[in-house]
Each structure stands twice: as structure tokens, then as C-alpha cells.
Amino acid sequence: MQEDATVVVAGGGLAGLVAARHLADAGVDVRLFEREDEVGGRVRSDRTDEFTFDRGFQVLFTSYPAAERELDFGALDLRTFTPGACIARPGERSILSDPFRDVTAFTDSLFNREVRLRDKWLTLRLRRELSNTSREEIFEGPDRSIREYLRDYGFSEAFAENFAAPFYGGITLDRSLSTSKRVFEYTFRALSKGSIAVPAAGIAAIPRQLASRAEAAGAAVETDAAVESVDATGTAGSGSATVSLGGETVDADAAVVATDPKSARDLTGVEAIPTAARSCVTQYYAYPALKRLDAGKRLILNAGNADPNHVVDLSAVAPEYAPDDTVLLSATFLGERKESDAELEAMTREALAGWYPEHSFADLERVRTERVPFAQFDQPPGFRERLPGVRSPDGPVSLAGDYTGWSSINAALESGRRAAEAALEDLQIRP
Numbered sequence: 001m002q003e004d005a006t007v008v009v010a011g012g013g014l015a016g017l018v019a020a021r022h023l024a025d026a027g028v029d030v031r032l033f034e035r036e037d038e039v040g041g042r043v044r045s046d047r048t049d050e051f052t053f054d055r056g057f058q059v060l061f062t063s064y065p066a067a068e069r070e071l072d073f074g075a076l077d078l079r080t081f082t083p084g085a086c087i088a089r090p091g092e093r094s095i096l097s098d099p100f101r102d103v104t105a106f107t108d109s110l111f112n113r114e115v116r117l118r119d120k121w122l123t124l125r126l127r128r129e130l131s132n133t134s135r136e137e138i139f140e141g142p143d144r145s146i147r148e149y150l151r152d153y154g155f156s157e158a159f160a161e162n163f164a165a166p167f168y169g170g171i172t173l174d175r176s177l178s179t180s181k182r183v184f185e186y187t188f189r190a191l192s193k194g195s196i197a198v199p200a201a202g203i204a205a206i207p208r209q210l211a212s213r214a215e216a217a218g219a220a221v222e223t224d225a226a227v228e229s230v231d232a233t234g235t236a237g238s239g240s241a242t243v244s245l246g247g248e249t250v251d252a253d254a255a256v257v258a259t260d261p262k263s264a265r266d267l268t269g270v271e272a273i274p275t276a277a278r279s280c281v282t283q284y285y286a287y288p289a290l291k292r293l294d295a296g297k298r299l300i301l302n303a304g305n306a307d308p309n310h311v312v313d314l315s316a317v318a319p320e321y322a323p324d325d326t327v328l329l330s331a332t333f334l335g336e337r338k339e340s341d342a343e344l345e346a347m348t349r350e351a352l353a354g355w356y357p358e359h360s361f362a363d364l365e366r367v368r369t370e371r372v373p374f375a376q377f378d379q380p381p382g383f384r385e386r387l388p389g390v391r392s393p394d395g396p397v398s399l400a401g402d403y404t405g406w407s408s409i410n411a412a413l414e415s416g417r418r419a420a421e422a423a424l425e426d427l428q429i430r431p
């Protein structure tokens, strides 16, 4: 084992924070540099006097194995959504639920007219099949688009359009369902095993917890510190890495590049790092809590058109997000939208008025707009085969980031651990 080994981690998103913690746990001297003034990367929240605004609508799947391993769910004080969704179109709302997990909505679901009885039966069959399918079988089997997969499985066009497009479009940020079916299968399976949730203090409680754990293990986490270059010399087992940032040069025995995909490509030159983006805009609105929507803690899916794709009463799910007397709604639009904030708000008002003709939304107030140009990397069929591995760069440099697996919190957390293991292997340290 190398004495007093030093590893630099570039980037303090979920992947970098997990890598830093595992390296520090193994006794390595770790310095993590994060370009922004806070850690978290794509998982950030802003807290005002009244509201918590996550930077884009985002949820934790509680059955993600890496999340269970890396996070303390109890300390995150998770607030869970009700399984299933409310499907809405002008003049109509209906509940589609998971009968195994929300028995109260069983009858509503059974008589839901948006999807056919055969689709409900196929959903249960798929649920059973996928619960017996391993992660490897999902990620390594033949691939095609979600739309083709659903059609080949026998689901109706109505199921694809009225439920899968807004629901899985919301997960993949791609309502056309052209994303790899592997993402569908993995998230469908995760949803039948667990819940979706947000921490009471906002989604950024996740990276805050990871940063505390990394620091408690001995890692130094430095913000406002942009890494400009990472130069490796020698081979993976016996080399070194020189990292430069703002006039300072840090010599290390190994480095982990845990930046967003574009920066990672610039820093390492690894061409296989995917940079095509999926974008979204989330707008937040407040109104008096006297008039809550009856969807409760369920997502409201827009089956009428794509704008917005989905709406949720976040304050019903996590009352801590807003004052007691106020509802905080979030509406998510897919893509990098050219419309102004006011135009997006007008679309939400029109959708809500159609879905809830009995409500007046006159006192609805737009309180925030979050535009997220790079939320996920694009995941068309066959994307996995083209991704870089953790060990793709030359020398003692490893990659950590969702783009080494698939675009998710789970893959980011998992990649951090794998990159730390690769660095420890370079340093001949056993984890």
C-alpha cells in the first residue's frame, strides 16, 4: 500500500461526493474541488423565507440499491408520493394506481377509462416478470425504444399516449418515448418495489448528507474551486496526476473526474462521454391552501397535451416546502423552452382550468421558474454500449458520473463508489 496517498476529486455532485467518502474511509488523503458555491451539481434546492424550490422537479426512488447503500433515509426525513397518478384532460380526471400498493384507489383504477382492462392486466404481468429480472438482464439485453417495447408487449396506443407518455416522459424527459426501454424497465421495476420521495428539506438534502459523510470520513470539500486541467503521467498502477485550478497546482497519486459530462470530456479527452442533453423547465406557483387539488400526493399527468407535462402539489407531499396556509404547485415542461415565463404560466393556467373547472385559479401566483438546460444525458436505444467505463482515461484517473451507467441518482451514486474502488486499486489499497 502507498503511504499517505493523495487523491483529488474534481466535481462535487452526487458521484464525486460518494467517491470522496469511500476514498477517505479507506484512509486516503482526499481533496474534492467543486466549481460552484455549493455541492450537489444537478441536485440543488433554494430555500427562501417561505418556500423550498428544487432546481427542477426531481425525486428519489427509495428502492434504488445505491441510494439504500449510500444514504441514511431516516435522516433525510423522506416525504413519499402516493403510488400511481391522476390522469387529467379537459373536463376529466381519473386515478390510475398500483393495486398492490394503494388499495384505496383500486376501484378507481379498475374503472379508469384512459387505459383498457387488458393494459391493466399487462401491467400486472410485466410487474411480475420484471420483479424476477436482474439488473444485468435489463441493462445488457437487446434494446429498443420504450414505445416499441410497449407496443411489442401488447399495450394499447391509448396506454402509451395517455399514461406512459406523460409518466415515463416525465422520468426520461422525453415524451415521445424514444428513450431506451432499459430505462423504462429499470424504473418500472423500481416503482413496483418502492416509492418516490423528496426529503422534507428539499432534494438538496441528499448531497448535503453525502458531503457531511465525506467530511466526517476526513475528506476536504472545497467549493468555488474550478478544476482547469487534470494531467496524468505513468500508468494506472504506478503513475500520478497533476490537477490545476486557479493558479494552484495539486500533485496527487490519482484523480477522480466527477464533473458533469461536458466538463469531464474537456478534462479527460474521453470522446465516449455523452453530451447530448435532455432539458426541462419547472415552474412553481402558490395559492391559498383552502382549495387543495383532489389528486393529493399524486402526480397529475397531462393526457390532453404536453404543456405542462405534469403538475404536482408539492406541499401536499412535503408540507415543509411551503407555509401552512399555502399550496405550492410545480408544473414541469419538457425540453429547452423558448416561451417566456409568463407564456409558460398561461399554459399551466389553461391546463388547470380545463382539469379543474370547479376551481378558480385567479389567486394562483407564479413564484419561481427553474430552467434546466442539462438535466439528463440523452439515452436512445443502444446508448449503454457506447458509454465510457470508469477506467476510460489514461493513467491513474477514473471517471465518476451518471453517464457511466444511466442518467439517474442511482447511477451517479454507484459510479462514485466504482471510481473510488478504481483509484484504490491504482494505489494498491484494499477498500
Ligand SMILES: Cc1cc2nc3c(=O)[nH]c(=O)nc-3n(C[C@H](O)[C@H](O)[C@H](O)COP(=O)(O)OP(=O)(O)OC[C@H]3O[C@@H](n4cnc5c(N)ncnc54)[C@H](O)[C@@H]3O)c2cc1C
Pocket (backbone or CB within 6 Å): 010, 011, 012, 013, 014, 015, 016, 033, 034, 035, 036, 039, 040, 041, 042, 043, 055, 056, 057, 058, 059, 060, 061, 171, 225, 226, 227, 228, 258, 259, 260, 261, 263, 280, 372, 374, 375, 376, 400, 401, 402, 403, 406, 407, 408, 409, 410, 412
Ligand atoms: C431537473 C432534473 C430532474 C431529474 N430527475 C431525476 C429523478 O427524478 N430521479 C433520478 O434518479 N435522477 C434524476 N435526475 C438526474 C440526476 O439528478 C443526475 O443523474 C445526477 O444528479 C448526476 O450526478 P453527477 O454527480 O453524475 O453529476 P452532476 O450533478 O452534474 O455533478 C457534477 C459536478 O461537477 C461540478 N463541476 C463541473 N465542472 C467542474 C470543474 N471543472 N471543476 C470542479 N467542479 C466541476 C459541477 O458544478 C457539479 O457540481 C434529474 C436531474 C435534473 C437536473
